[in-house]
Structures are given as C-alpha cells and as structure tokens.
Amino acid sequence: MSGFDVVGDVHGHADQLLRLLAKLGYQRRSLNSAWAHPDGRMVAFVGDLINRGPASSAVIDIVRGMTDAGSAFVVLGNHEFNLLAATFEGGEQVQKKYREHLDWFRTIPFSLEVGGIRVVHAVWHPTSLKVIAGRTCMDEDFLRRAITKGTPEGQAVQTVLKGIKVPIPDDQVYLDRFGIRRSRGRIRWWLDPRGLAYADLLFPSYAGASAHSVPSAVDLANSEPYPSDEPAVFIGHYCLPVSEPKIHGNVACVDGCVSCDGVLWAYRHSGERNLDPVHLVQSDGC
Numbered sequence: 001m002s003g004f005d006v007v008g009d010v011h012g013h014a015d016q017l018l019r020l021l022a023k024l025g026y027q028r029r030s031l032n033s034a035w036a037h038p039d040g041r042m043v044a045f046v047g048d049l050i051n052r053g054p055a056s057s058a059v060i061d062i063v064r065g066m067t068d069a070g071s072a073f074v075v076l077g078n079h080e081f082n083l084l085a086a087t088f089e090g091g092e093q094v095q096k097k098y099r100e101h102l103d104w105f106r107t108i109p110f111s112l113e114v115g116g117i118r119v120v121h122a123v124w125h126p127t128s129l130k131v132i133a134g135r136t137c138m139d140e141d142f143l144r145r146a147i148t149k150g151t152p153e154g155q156a157v158q159t160v161l162k163g164i165k166v167p168i169p170d171d172q173v174y175l176d177r178f179g180i181r182r183s184r185g186r187i188r189w190w191l192d193p194r195g196l197a198y199a200d201l202l203f204p205s206y207a208g209a210s211a212h213s214v215p216s217a218v219d220l221a222n223s224e225p226y227p228s229d230e231p232a233v234f235i236g237h238y239c240l241p242v243s244e245p246k247i248h249g250n251v252a253c254v255d256g257c258v259s260c261d262g263v264l265w266a267y268r269h270s271g272e273r274n275l276d277p278v279h280l281v282q283s284d285g286c
C-alpha cells in the first residue's frame with residue numbers, strides 16, 4: 001500500500017476533479033479506462049459526489065470507474081443518503097441522471113478504515129459507527145429504520161453523515177456559506193467540549209459566535225472527542241472557507257466548498273498519524 005489521496009466533496013464539479021487527479025499524478029491508459037496512479041496510490045472520496053455542480057453524472061462515472069478498477073474507495077455522503085431516502089419513500093421523482101446509479105449508491109459504506117486511515121463524511125463517532133457497522137442501504141430493513149426519526153439507526157446515520165449540532169442562542173446570528181440562517185451549528189467534534197464557548201466550538205468558525213457563552217451539557221450529550229493517539233481521520237461536509245484551517249492534529253477536513261470557491265482539495269497521505277497542511281493539494285482554477 002503506497003498511500004491515499006483523500007479528496008473532498010466533489011458535488012458535481014467534474015472539471016475540478018479531473019484537474020485534481022491529473023495534478024496528483026493519476027492517469028488513464030485510454031479514454032475508456034479508469035484513472036489510476038502509476039505508483040499504486042489510491043483515492044479515498046469522502047462522499048457528496050453529487051448535486052450543486054454542473055456535472056454530477058460525469059463525476060459518478062469517474063468515481064465509479066475508479067472504484068470498479070480498484071484505484072479508489074468512497075464513503076457515503078448526506079447528499080447520496082438523502083437521495084436514497086427520497087427514492088425509498090417514493091414521494092420524490094429521482095432525476096433521470098441518478099436513476100441508473102441508485103443501486104451503486106446503495107452499496108457505498110458509511111465509513112472506511114484502510115491503510116492506517118479512517119474516512120467518514122462528517123463525524124468519526126464510535127457509538128454511532130457501532131450501530132451501523134457492516135450495514136449499507138442495500139439492506140431495505142436497515143434503510144427503513146435509518147430514515148425513521150427516533151430509531152438508533154436514524155440517530156447514528158444523522159450523526160455520522162451530518163455532524164453533531166448544538167442550538168445557536170437567539171442573540172447569535174449564524175449564517176452558513178450559502179447565506180442560510182441556521183438555528184443549530186456543527187461542532188468541532190474531535191475536541192473535549194467541556195467549558196468551550198461557541199466561538200471555540202463551532203466548525204467552521206464564524207465571526208458572530210460568542211467567546212463567553214457555552215452550550216449546555218445536555219446539548220453536548222452526544223459528543224465523543226477523538227483521542228490524539230488514534231489513526232488519522234478524514235472528513236468532508238463542512239464547506240470550509242479558505243481562511244479556515246483544515247488540519248487539526250489527527251483530523252483533517254478536506255471539504256473546501258468547491259461550489260463556493262471553485263477549488264477542490266485533497267490530502268496526500270503517506271502513513272503519517274499527525275497530519276500536516278503541507279500535504280494539502282488543491283485543484284488549479286479554471
């Protein structure tokens with residue numbers, strides 16, 4: 001095993017993905033063959049391949065080709081899970097471009113532990129991962145429980161794919177990168193949250209957060225800090241602004257919000273436990 005290149009949420013931006021793969025040294029032998037690395041490196045995708053960008057179908061083709069050929073792994077993102085949930089409930093028409101890929105989405109695991117790294121879309125949360133261990137959405141009974149509020153499976157999938165959230169007090173206005181006001185904010189789940197103010201806890205950070213006000217213990221009950229001596233964890237999901245650090249000890253968020261910034265990020269991992277920003281790679285702009 002010669003290392004993983006962990007790629008952030010692609011969200012339908014096929015051009016950026018192709019630029020990034022080329023920059024990382026991946027090649028195709030012919031137009032019909034899958035992207036692969038001459039040194040045997042592999043890509044790990046953190047999920048959220050689809051939606052927002054202009055070319056979700058092309059992204060699926062590239063990633064599916066690579067996973068079939070053994071040059072990539074992928075974990076499920078909340079966008080793929082939401083699509084599976086919508087089709088399972090039958091209330092929503094699935095866009096034609098996704099219809100032929102639903103069976104493949106169902107096979108994608110929620111987490112991955114391979115070659116000394118851990119990969120999950122939003123939170124490496126041992127209690128939740130235990131609940132959904134070995135499960136995929138191919139299992140209809142599991143999927144039914146996972147989309148039902150109040151079930152252990154539903155709670156586990158919510159945590160792992162969407163983050164641990166705390167209510168935002170009314171006097172703090174929290175706008176996300178899409179300008180949407182949020183009543184709850186995602187936390188830096190790897191930290192011990194006890195005594196940390198909103199300004200220290202919310203991820204990504206934002207200017208309006210209080211440096212004094214602290215979430216209640218009840219709001220933080222689901223928190224499971226991540227030990228610094230555990231394997232490196234890679235996540236996506238958080239749409240980080242350029243100014244937000246991506247590396248936090250042995251946790252790296254490689255989602256630089258390609259839909260907002262036009263840049264896709266990866267981390268080139270070669271076995272180190274303590275991650276270093278020097279190994280971050282970004283796609284070159286248009």
Ligand SMILES: [Mn+2]
Nearest residue numbers: 009048077237
């Ligand atoms: Mn995303």
